[in-house]
Amino acid sequence: MQRKQAPAANDHRTVLPHTISRRRMLATSAGALVGASIAARSESATTNTNVGDMQPHVNFALAGKSALVTGAARGIGRAICVALASGGADVMGLDICAVAASNLVYPPAKPEDLEQTGKLVTEQKRRWIGVKGDIRDMATLKSAVERAVKEFGKLDIAVANAAIQIYGPLAEMPDENWTNVIDVNLNGTANTLRAVIPHMLSRKFGRIVIIASSQGRHGFKNGSAYSASKWGVIGLMKSAAWELGKDGITVNCVEPGLTDTPLTRNPGRWKEALKEGGKEPKENPSEQEVMAARLPQSVMGIPWMQPDEVAPAVVFLCTDAANRVSGATYDATAGDSVKITA
Numbered sequence: 001m002q003r004k005q006a007p008a009a010n011d012h013r014t015v016l017p018h019t020i021s022r023r024r025m026l027a028t029s030a031g032a033l034v035g036a037s038i039a040a041r042s043e044s045a046t047t048n049t050n051v052g053d054m055q056p057h058v059n060f061a062l063a064g065k066s067a068l069v070t071g072a073a074r075g076i077g078r079a080i081c082v083a084l085a086s087g088g089a090d091v092m093g094l095d096i097c098a099v100a101a102s103n104l105v106y107p108p109a110k111p112e113d114l115e116q117t118g119k120l121v122t123e124q125k126r127r128w129i130g131v132k133g134d135i136r137d138m139a140t141l142k143s144a145v146e147r148a149v150k151e152f153g154k155l156d157i158a159v160a161n162a163a164i165q166i167y168g169p170l171a172e173m174p175d176e177n178w179t180n181v182i183d184v185n186l187n188g189t190a191n192t193l194r195a196v197i198p199h200m201l202s203r204k205f206g207r208i209v210i211i212a213s214s215q216g217r218h219g220f221k222n223g224s225a226y227s228a229s230k231w232g233v234i235g236l237m238k239s240a241a242w243e244l245g246k247d248g249i250t251v252n253c254v255e256p257g258l259t260d261t262p263l264t265r266n267p268g269r270w271k272e273a274l275k276e277g278g279k280e281p282k283e284n285p286s287e288q289e290v291m292a293a294r295l296p297q298s299v300m301g302i303p304w305m306q307p308d309e310v311a312p313a314v315v316f317l318c319t320d321a322a323n324r325v326s327g328a329t330y331d332a333t334a335g336d337s338v339k340i341t342a
């Protein structure tokens, strides 16, 4: 049987009828919602054969924008601050700069770490405000937003990045481990959104990005609290995107795979990596042992990513080029996404 030739993408004669029927569908099924601007465009649909053509310029710049990033002292948060600044944004970085919870097996960020992020941002010739604060504390977040608005003039972007990780079997973990992980990762992230949304609503503009995790897209043995919290922020993102879309505010998640930061470069996380790789767990594995366990599972042939390989996805979602991207989870996983079903 002869196969029907698919129309070429730039063949306007074949594309046009499809375009018209989609417009008719819009006019009938959503007539009440179709405003004057869409009506005006509909009128020209029969004569304009360039409908659907690519725009020659895509704006990836962030000049004139300002951003709040939580968990900014180090790791992925620092990389996001620097990447946003290199795109042209002024940045406020907020971090607890202290022990965030009991039973964390990795060292806390220090005030000097946050200062170092500030130095890197100002090297990009952008303004920087460093704030020491806890995302569990709504009053701290609200006053940080007020300060950003006062000093930068407005706040366009919020990146809810701060989080903690504690491993342990669900049935045996101390109660406080569950509570602390959910409290920082889920409640603290919701607080961050709730602190910035009123200002963004008042301007009918905003870009919100939540840092989720590939562990929020599948189960993880001994990682139930973290996995549940990251799964939870994806639900939070989708609901907020739905609520805020008509007010010009986009809300999305970026989901990193394993990335080399203090949260992961420690014997506790490396022990879990050995187990994931089917190896015998040991208390103090060497970097070589962990790499050897990771590499056979790696789609792109690397054991883990670097923070600055995650940040560009966040920057994209904050640009005008991403105006129509909302309610979505973007993966930056060095290919680990192939193991997630959808």
Ligand SMILES: NC(=O)c1ccc[n+]([C@@H]2O[C@H](COP(=O)([O-])OP(=O)(O)OC[C@H]3O[C@@H](n4cnc5c(N)ncnc54)[C@H](O)[C@@H]3O)[C@@H](O)[C@H]2O)c1
Binding pocket: 070, 071, 072, 073, 074, 075, 076, 077, 094, 095, 096, 097, 098, 100, 108, 109, 133, 134, 135, 136, 160, 161, 162, 163, 164, 184, 188, 211, 212, 213, 214, 215, 255, 256, 257, 258, 259, 260, 261, 262, 263, 264
């Ligand atoms: N590193 C990875 O492999 C990986 C993978 C997937 C997702 N993530 C996510 O990326 C984000 C950044 O992680 P990271 O690896 O850079 O970790 P990190 O520990 O290096 O950095 C997290 C920062 O958040 C801060 N923080 C923690 N609790 C806070 C609180 N209550 N209030 C304010 N600040 C607080 C910490 O002080 C720290 O500076 C987190 O959301 C994490 O869950 C990381």
